[in-house]
Amino acid sequence: MKKSEMVFMGAEQLLVTENAVDQALTEAGELLAVLTRLRVGNGVSGVVGQPAVTAILNAARHLGEARKEMIDAHAHLDVVKTQLGCRTLMVGTLPDKPLPGHDTSDAGRVVPIPA
Template sequence: MKKSEVVLAGAEKMHQTENAIDLALSEAGELLSTLARLRATSGMSAMFGQDALMCIVDNTRNLALVRGGFLEAHKELKKIHTTWAKNVVLTGNDFDKPENDKKTGGGGAGITTGLAITT
């Protein structure tokens, strides 16, 4: 396997993983919202389910921390991309990246919408 193919495959998997984490965060948020709404609309005491609700909140926070860790890993992998495979182009648009990432090339991992190997 060529270095450019390794970088491309790794970048695609990183993108998929980042999306999966975001979807898990979204689902956890919806779960929290649904349970709170069900409790409120059913007329149950606010005390009912508080411990379970706090577990969900804590674990949702943990998912957000995991997300941040993957964004840091993304930045570290960018160093390999730069060294190994300059012909792998990460495509997207400036809308995809945080403002500080556009200006400095760092600070935010950015989001790619596609990948390609150029010759």
């Protein structure tokens, strides 16, 4: 397998993982919001379910820490990519129309750095 293919496959999975962590953090927030709306909307005391709320908040804090670690991993992998002799021209979703003066003919490709 070419180094550029290795880097591209790793980058794709990194983005999937980053998005999964963000989605989990979003879902934890939604869960807390739904449970709070249900409790308040039905006149249930705030004491009821407080241990569950605390657990959800702790889980969200851990997800926030996981998000930070993924960002750190992203930066470390950027160094690895360069150590392998590759550079990223662009990865991700392109806008509908390229920006003026920006060549996107190589968009989405990871290529070896010329010697």
